[in-house]
Amino acid sequence: MSEVIEKVRLKFERIKPKVGARILNSKEEILSGEISDEIRGLLEEVGVLVFPKIDFTDEEQVAFTNSVGGTAQEMRGESVFKISLDRNVNKEAVEYLKGSLFWHVDGTMNRMPIRGSVLSSKVLPTWGGNTEFANCYTAYEDLSQETKDRLENLRVIHSMWNSQLYHCPEPTLAQLEDWMSKGEEGKGERELPLVYKHASGRKSLILGNTAERVVGLSARESAKLLHGLREHATSEPYHYAHEWSLGDAVMWDNTGTLHRAMPYDPDCGRMLHRTIIKGDSWG
Template sequence: MSVATETKLRTENIKPKIGSRVLNSKEELLSGELAAELRDLIEQRGVLVFPKIDFTEDEQIAFTKTLGNYAPENPDGSVSKITLDVKENPSAAEYLKGSLYWHIDGTRNDVPILASLLTCKVPSPKGTGNTGFSNTYAAYDDLSDEQKAEYDDLKVLHAPWASLFYYEPEPGLAKLKGMQAIGEKVLPLVWEHKSGRKSLVLGCTSHHVLDVPYGKSAEIIHGLREWATGPDFTYSHEWEAGDLVMWDNTGTMHRAEWYDPECGRMMLRTKLEGEEPWAE
């Protein structure tokens, strides 16, 4: 007589306040039996690493669908190529330059995506092309009570065009207007989630804090970014072919670390549809 066995989630923490490695097999992950636990773990840890899991494109999509509603970026539902190589990604390579700076995806949308899943097909040379992550839940939690009281009710204008000045300090007017056409949105500096937890909403799309002098605004935005991207709250993943990394976009900043656009680095991305609008 066969005996049913329960699939156990096997993990190990990467750092005390961010990141866990998931050590289950491809078959166990694709079964969907671990989906609820993985959803809980990604909120707690910010980043989940699946070392050398070697998903095919179809398997990556199937795994994404076990975790929530798949949010395809392409009309045919395929995975998205993430690379700065203009030959491979001519339409997005320019826009992706902003990904080299700390950010949260979807700051101009009413509902940001829940999570991104990135598979490495071709890594860049060692020492380049890592992806950095910052746990903005943990960064908020470790602020002093006085700081929390100061920041809790502040609002920030977020705009993709603000990120343009990080990599092109003197853009032409046409390029600026093109980026401005993408849109902008006022968001809380501190996002109180439906769960009751709070996270910082930061990154290179942050333009200014509302109703605060510009000098003080810059101190708040850049000071908190410096705090949240300190060693306690960050993890830099050095990619190997076959790795999959998933991160909670609602409480984690990320950035690609510099690499040569012509080195062949190629990532494949899927996303989970957002489930919670930004707090008012």
């Protein structure tokens, strides 16, 4: 009598109707690769996935990231980036990481987008430090058709220096010039579509603190449009705030989801390990 082998199925529960889901499979099932395609599909559907207390090692997190699209190198060429405001850990990146306290999309200076990211909790903060997410797929889909038609072909200039002004509004000239030199080509800015068209046919908004201005609009109209869309996208029912437990992993669709860290004690040693998933094209 032949043995019947049951295929692993994705098990999850929705967090909110328009954003988020918790994955209920075991670590072994997740790392098997058998449900990787289903995870990718669900990620685009809900924007952010929570793996409660999965306790990934760095090696397991890289393996998982590879299974759902491939691990891209971080800014210094590493596979795992340690997110901490401890200068002994991240001396060169502490000022850059302060921008993560405001709504943003990762990698807007990159030639190729970051398709998604995975964060694992290693050290909890003494207070604060939740990570908030906003589903820009469903936020876009709930806009009126008139608004969608207006946004369809707009382009936005994104710049790193714009994001740094959120936490350092009066930089020195040397600071400003350093920010303006960042990015893969050293230009410090990139023109991106306001409405990102995914291979699946779905569309989402690309917003956040790097969004400096809309091409072809006055500074006044550009600011009103970008801030208004961000306010819409980060409101209920598109918003989810994750309160970290030690060992949690959270994965989000970086081309369809905004995120930010909530304030926390900068000296508490809060530590998250990040891996990023390769993207295809900004379009």
